[in-house]
Amino acid sequence: MSDVPERSAVEPVVLERALRDLAVPIALLDGADPHLPVVWVNRAFEVSTGYDAADARRHQRDPVPPGARRPDALLAVREAVRERREVTQTLSLRRADGSVYTCLVHLSPLVDADDRITHWVAALQDLTERISHDAAQSALVAAERRERRALGIVAQVSDLLMDVDDRMTPLHEIATLLCDTIVGWARFYVNDGGLRPADGIDSNHPPSGKGRRHGAPTRSVEPGADTTPGPDAVQMLLDGVKDRPVELPLDGWFPRGSASSWLAAHVHAQGPHELVDGAARAAVFSVSGRRRVLGLLVVLPRAGRGLDGLEQSARTVLELTARRVGLVIDNARLYDREHRLAETLQRAMLPQQADVDGLDVWTYYAPNSENVQVGGDWYDVLQISPDVVGVVIGDVVGHDVEAAAAMGQLRSVVRSYAYDITIPGPVLERVDQLVAGMRIPRSAGLVLSTLTRSGGSWRLDYSRAGHLPVLHVREGEVIALMEGGGPLIGFGGEGRSTQTLALEPGDVLVYYTDGLIERRDRGLREGIDALTEVVGGVTARDSAGIGEEILSRLADHPEDDVAVVVVRVPDPRDHLERGRSPRRRRWSLPSEPSSIGRARHAVVRTCHAWDMPNAANAELVVSELVANAVLHGFGHVSLQLYDTGDGLRIEVEDGNPAPPIATDGHPGRVGGFGIKIVERLADWGWRPSARGKLVWAKVRPGDLPPSAR
Incomplete structure (x- = not known):
């Protein structure tokens, strides 16, 4: 139971x-x-x-x-x-x-x-509470998705801006990215002496700047329409009066010649028809630098309702994009100005290579690219008198504008005293005294030498002030001229000694700075030994060939500025062994018109040294290629000449990656005639390079065509 x-x-x-x-x-x-x-x-x-x-x-x-x-x-x-x-x-x-x-x-x-x-x-x-909770969760998920998308777009914009320069090559790609993601249409406009599209399209009628007329509207006005001009909000944005985005009615009526009128007409003509028809309103964001508005970002929302047609996340992305583009463009322009200033300063302080009576002289200078094209290394070749030549090479500590300024002061002082006193030791003593009084903030070392001609022979007098020894080469034997040494400039209180060496035909002197030989994995002593070995094995019979062979073996990856001067006493037997030269020459030229004449002079001298006929053809080709690099490129220009055995190969490199274009007879195209001349005289082509582009030409043998003279 x-x-x-x-x-x-x-x-x-x-x-x-x-x-x-x-x-x-x-x-x-x-x-x-x-x-x-x-x-x-x-x-x-x-x-x-x-x-x-x-x-x-x-x-x-x-x-x-x-x-x-x-x-x-x-x-x-x-x-x-x-x-x-x-x-x-x-x-x-x-x-x-x-x-x-x-x-x-x-x-x-x-x-x-x-x-x-x-x-x-x-x-x-x-289910009201559950539905409200689910809706809230869905809203949070949607908001997070929008934020993730916004962050992704901003990250892609940042990646594109890594390659920006003053020519604004990635701006079209950024506008395309915005069109593919958050807006219906987008374009950047540059405020550079007036508005113009950043990608260069439709620039036939660009505006001319603040306070000037921007051209009449190109759109017709319907009869009876209100033609009362509205405010020029775009100009207020460009002038910095407004710092928030503005709306631009594409069918609005603005003052004649105003920025708003020009921009509305341009957007109306370029934007998609489905977005610009009717009462569409564009959203205009300022692209601002540190001190001024550099341009505009103009977008058409897919809904066509101006700023009201943009989600808050999309508006945030556009504002961040405009801000980042402005700062990056401003930084690129600032860097470019500083780069050009430093390069101009450096080049202005270095002498132009010129012929020296009775001696074969070759010079080279290249700043370390990490040091903004400026440093403290320098050289100087002085024709003190018809029979006296001064050669100076030095190095000021540092890689900045202050080092370059100190170098310029020292160069001027040494030049002044060298013309007055031709004995190196007393010159450096005077330099010590003056430098101590000038309080130059950087220490420096240098070698000062004079080569004096007496009859048919040359005598070398030299004195060193804390600098690396000059290498003397005779019949393949290399000796470092260690004598005549002393402390750095400004510290020589007990006088400076002068050493003398009699030079013979064929003797070579190699002056250099530590950037040629110093590396992180070896010291100066090992570097001098390596240079001695290279110089001893050089087969060239002229100073340029010797210098080029030294650079090809030691200066491929310099960690500092490099300055080299090679002086050779001519030998009557040179013409018998000219074939032993590597037949390669290189010059680094500043991007300025004077480099064109220097390049012409260099190629003529080289053709004569190599016994190559018809130097006029090569001179004209080099003139045209270097002129194109100076006029249309940027950065310093590299000129290289090669004797290929069946002609002369010329290579000109500059920092502009855009290819050279020959004129095709189009009435609106300017330039390109130089390439036509090159085509008459040589086979030519071009290729991209690490710096920009390299244009090459192989000069055909034969007389100069009559039509090219």
């Missing part, structure tokens, strides 16, 4: 009370009526809907607003009632206050002993 007490039956009153107090809204529907009228509800139902049983029955068939109707769910409920089975569906119900809410309805039949459905029990679950 079981010990579990027998449970008593639950009284109906208790069941009714339990259902009435249940927290879940419950309604009992009459199963005998096909319309299932409500016959009973519990308290939770009354609280949730505001209806008691009578009110619920009376308003049971009230329609809900069309937007809240769920016809598929109602159809499923009717189908389940007809099939006498349970059903659960999401329905929209109306409360007593007229509001509509969403709830989950579970409908179950009550069957009597005769298998008849007497009632249906409807249990309701209010």
Whole structure:
């Protein structure tokens, strides 16, 4: 017999009370009526809907607003009632206050002993809170997705801006990126003496700057239209009067010749028809540098409603893009100005290579590219008198403008005293005294030497002030001239000595700075030994060939500025062994018009030294190529000459990657005639290089064509 007490039956009153107090809204529907009228509800139902049983029955068939109707769910409920089975569906119900809410309805039949459905029990679950929570979560997910997309766009813009320069090559790519992601159309405009498209399209009628006319509008005005000029908001943005984005109605009427009028006409002509037709409004963002507005970013939202058509995340992306473009462009221009200033300063302080009577002299200077094209190394070759030549090479500590300024001061002082006193030791003593009084902030070392001609021979006098020794080469034997040494300039209080060496025909002197030989993995002593070995193995019979061979073996990856001077005493036997020369020459020229004449002079001298006929052809080709590099390129110009055995190969390198273009007779195209001349005289081509581009030409043998003279 079981010990579990027998449970008593639950009284109906208790069941009714339990259902009435249940927290879940419950309604009992009459199963005998096909319309299932409500016959009973519990308290939770009354609280949730505001209806008691009578009110619920009376308003049971009230329609809900069309937007809240769920016809598929109602159809499923009717189908389940007809099939006498349970059903659960999401329905929209109306409360007593007229509001509509969403709830989950579970409908179950009550069957009597005769298998008849007497009632249906409807249990309701209010989904309002869950839907609100889901909507909030969806909104958060959408916001996070927009933020991620915005960050991705900004990151891509940053990647594109890594290659920006003053010519703004990546701006078209950035505008394309914006079009592909957040706006319908985008373009950058440059404020550089007036507005113009940054990619150079449609620049036939560019505006001419602040306070000047920008050309008349090109769009016609409908009869009866309001022609009252609106404010020139674009000019206010360019002038810095406004610092927030502005809207530009493309169908607006602006003052004649205003920036807004010109820009609206340009955007109307260039933008997609589906965006510019009607009452489209462009959004204009300023591209600002540190001190002025450099340009504009103009976009057409896909909705065509100006700033109102942009989501906040899209607007943030556009503002960040415009700001970053402005700062990067400003930095690029500032760097370019400093770079050109430093390079001009450095080149101005170095002498132009010139012929020295009775000696074969070759000079070379290259700053370390990491040091903004400026440093403290220098050289000087002085024709003091017809029979006296001075050669100086020195190095000021540092790689900045201050070092270059100190170098310029020292060079001027040494030059002045060398013309007055031709003995190196006393010259350096005077320099010591003056430098101590001038308080030059940088220490410096140098070698000063004079070569004096007496009859048919030369004598070398030299003195060193804390600088590396000159190498003397005779018949393949290399000797470092260690004598005549002393402390750095400004520290020589006990006088300077002068050493003398008689030179013979064929002797070579190599002056250099530490950038040629010093590396992180070796010291100066090892560097001098390496240079000695290279110089001893040189086979060239002229100073340029010797210098080029030294550079090819030692100056491929310099870690500092490099200055080299090679002086050779001519030997009457040179013409017998000229074939031993490597037949390669190189010059580094500043990007200025005077370099064209220097290049012409250099190629003529080289052709004569190599016994190459028809130097006039090569001179004209070099003149045209260097002129193109100076006029259309940027950065210093590299000129190289090669004797290929069947002609002269010329290579000119500059920092502009754009290829040279020959004129094709187009009336609007300027320039390109020089390439036509080159085509008459040589086979030519070009290729990209690490710095920009390299244009080469191989001069054909033969006389100069009459049409090219």
